Amino acid sequence: MFRFGAALLGVGGAIAAVPILGTLLAPARRQASAWVSLGSAEAFPPGQTRFATFLNPIRQPTDGDAAKTACWVRCISPGKYQVFAVNCAHLGCPVRWFAQSRLFMCPCHGGAYYEDGSRAAGPPPRGLFEYPWKIDGGNLLIEAGHLPGLEQST
Amino acid sequence: MKAPRMFGVAIDWVESRTGAVAFIAPLLTHHVPRNAKWWYVFGSATLMFFTIQIVTGVCLATLYAPSAAEAWESLRYIDQQVPFGWMLRALHGWSSNAMVVMMAIHMLQVFLHASYKFPRELNWVTGVFLLFTVLALAFTGQVMRWDQDAYWGLGIGASIADRVPLIGNQVRGLLLGGPIIGGETLSRFFALHVFVLPGAAIGLVGLHLALIMKNGISEMPKPGATVEPATYRAEYEQRMEKDGVPFYPDAAQRDMVFCGACLVLLVVLAAVYGPFGPGGQPDPTLIDTNPRPDYPFLWIFGAVSLLPPASETAVMLVAPLVGVLVLVAVPFLANAGERAPSRRPGMVLVAALAVMAVAALTWEGKTSPWSPVMDGWSALPTPSHFLTGRTPLEVQGANVFQFAQCRNCHSLNGLGGERGPALDAIATRMTADQLMRQIQQGDGNMPAFGRNLDSAQMTALVSFLTTLRPEFEAPAVIPGAQLPLPVRQMPGEVATPVAAGTQ
Amino acid sequence: MNALRLLRAASLPSLCGALLSSAGACDRLPGRPESAQVAQEGSPEWTAHVFNTSCRGCHAQGSEGAAVPLMDNAYWRAATDEQVTQAVLHGQGVLMPAFGPTVGGPFTPSQASALTRGMRALWGGGAVRSPEMSGTVVAGNATNGKAIFDVACAACHGANGSSGSVTDPMYLRLVSDQGLWTAVVAGRRALGSPAWNEPMPGRPNGLTTTEVADVVAYLSSERPRSMSEMQP
16 A cells, blocks of 8 residues: 555656656757848948847747847958857956957956957956858848857857 | 633633644743843844845735846836835845845854854754855845846856856756746746745744754853763753743843844835835846946955956856855864853954955955946046146047047046056056057056057057156166166156266 | 833834834935936936046046047137037047947937037037137148248247147147147147137237148148158
C-alpha cells in the first residue's frame, strides 16, 4: 500500500514536473536572431556614425517599449558599414558617440571605444559588439535579436 | 451579562477550540535577561519595517500593472491620480531602505556581542539567509519601477550572468526569462518580488523567531563570562529563572518606543521626500541616461568599478558565493568562549573594517568618479581665470579642450569628469612635449587623440594646457635638460633671473 | 504605571496616523511628485535648459567660456538670427560643431531657430543690431587691411603684441573668416578686447565697416592654405 502510494505520487509528480520545469527552463535555450531593416542605406552618409533604432525581430507581445533597440551605424565608405550594438562590452550600459573626439563613451564605468569599435580606454575586455549587416534592395539590414554579451556576441 | 465577563467567555470559547492563548501567552511572558536594554531593539524594528513592506506591498499590488508595456505608466498613475498613492509608494520605498539599514545594525550588534555562539548558531544562519532574501527583495523591487535605471540595471545583471563560464548564456536566459530584457523579464521579477521572496522571508522570519523562543534572548556579554556548550543551557535557564524579566511588558515597551519612533521618522521621510522614481521611460533607445542602482547596491556598483579588469569576472562570480559561505560559517568557526567585544578585538576590527569598506564603496558608488561627465564638454564653461591673459591661440586651445570632449574626463576648477586627473596644475607636472605625446598616443586609461586632432588643434591645445598652473608655481621641466625650455610667463609673474643667466 | 507607559508608546503610531489623515492637505506635502511638465519648445525654461547642456561649455558670459559669449548682448548686436541658426545646424569654422540632423545631431531646424529666438529674447536685451554689420563677412582689401592692422591692432595682436599674436598661422587655421569677423565686431570686453567701434590705438572712434572687412581680408590672406605652408 505505502509503496504503491509512493510510486503513484512519483509518476504523477514526474509528469506534472514536465510543464513546470519546461516553462521555467525554456528561456535558457532561446537565443535567436533574425534579419531586420534599419531603413534606406542612404540615410547613413559616408564618414559619419549615426544612431539607428529598430524593433527587435524576436520581441514578445508584452515587451512594450523594451522591444525597441538602438545601435550605432558607421558608414566607412559607400557600401561599407560597421553596425555596433549600443551595449558596452563591459557591463552592457548604453554607449554614446562623440563625433568631435571620434569616440564612443560609456556612462557607467568610463569605457571608451574608437570609431572602428576597438577598445580605447577603461574596463571593457574587448571592443564593441558588431551586428552582421547586408544591403538588400537599397536597405541596410542587420542580423539582430538577443542581447549581445561576452559569451555570444551578436 | 457584564462586558468583561462576556469577553472572558468568548476568549474561553476560542481557547478551547484553538489553544491560541496557550500558544501566545508564553511568547509574551517568557523571561528575558534584565540587562537586555536598548541594544536589543533593532531586530524588532526590522520586523516592523517588514510588516510595513507586506501591508504597503499588497496595497501597491492592487494598483500596479506588472506588464512591461504598462508598468511605468501605472506607477505614474499611482503617483499622480490615486489618492495617497504617492504616499504609499514613498512608504514602501523608504521602509525598504530602513529595513536594510535596521537589519545591518541588528546583524552588527549580534556580531559584536557574539550572540551567535552556542546554542544560537542557527539563529545566525537563518539571519544570514534573511539578509540575502531581503537584499534580493530590494533588487527585484528596483526592477518593479521599470524605468531606465531598472532596465540598464538588469542589463548589468545580464552582463554579469553572461560571464559565467560555459553556461553564461543559459544563466542569462534564465535570469531575463528570454534572450532580451522584455515583458517576460518583468513578469519573472514580479513573481519573485511578490510571491517567492516574501514567502521565503515570512518562513525565515517565523523560523528565526521560533529559534529565539527556543534558545532565549542572549544576555549582554560580560568579560570573563564565557560560553561553555556543556553547561551553558542549564546555567542560562537558571539565571533567567532567578534574574530574568518577562518579555511583556519589560522588554516589549522599549521595542514599542523605538519602533514607534522609527515609524514616525518613516512617515516624515515619506511625506517630505516622497517616492523613489520612477525615472525615465524604459525605452532602450533613449540612451541619454546615467544608470545607477539603489542605495543598498551602490557599494557593489562601486566595488565592480574599482576592480582591476583582469580579475573582474572571477571576483564578480566568486565573491558573492564566498560572502555567503563566510557569513554562514561565522558561528561554526567560534561557537564557544568569550563574547565581550573587549576580549575579541580581532572581531571588532573585522566589523569596523567591514562597515568602513561598505561606507567607502557606497560613497564611491554615489559619486562614481570613474564615470565620464557625458555633457561636460558642452555644459561646463572654461573658468575665467584660465582664459584671462591668454593669447588668442591659447584661448582657441581652450576651445579645442572643450571641443575634443577632454572635459568629460578631466576637471578644471573642480568641474568636469574625474576619470582622468584634474588638469588645473598640469603644466607643473608635464612639459609641452610630454603633453603632446600623452594626447597623441594616450595610454591604458586615456584614448589616443593623434588621429582626431590636426596639428593646429594639437598645438593650440598643448599651448593652452601649458598655461594651466597656479601663479608662481614653477612649470614642469625635464630633469637634466641643458637649455631652459621656453616658458610661457603668466600675467603678473616676473621673469626668473636664472633663465637669463644660462643663455 | 507600565500600562500607562505602554499606552503612550502605542499612541505614537496612532498619533502619526491621525496627523496623516488630518493632513487632508496630503496633496500639499513636499514629497508629492510634481506632474512632469515638459517645457514648451522656445520657452525661456526650454531655452535655458538646452543652452546649459549643449552650448554653455564654450559660449558662456563675461570672461567665462573660450568661444564668443552668448549670455552677453555684445554678440547679439553683431549676429542675425539666420546666421546663428545656421551655425547651430551646420557648425561654424573648425571648432563649432554642427548640431543639426545632417550630422545626426540633436536639434531639428525648427528647434534650432526656436533656440536662436529664445537666446536673443533672454540675452540680446536691448541690443539693436548694427545695420551696417550685417552679420556675415563683407569682402575687403587685404593690402589696406594690413595697413590698418599695423596701426590699430598690431600693438596688442601683432606678432610680438602684448596680448598674443592673431597672425600666428596655427591660430588662423582654427578661426574662420566669419570667426575673425565676429571677434572684431563683438570684441570680448571681459578679456580686454574692444569691439569694432570702440577706441583702438590710432583709431579713437574704432573702425569703420570697410576697415573691419579689410582687416579680416588681411588676416584671411595670412592663413596658411596647407600644412606645408605652416613649416617655419
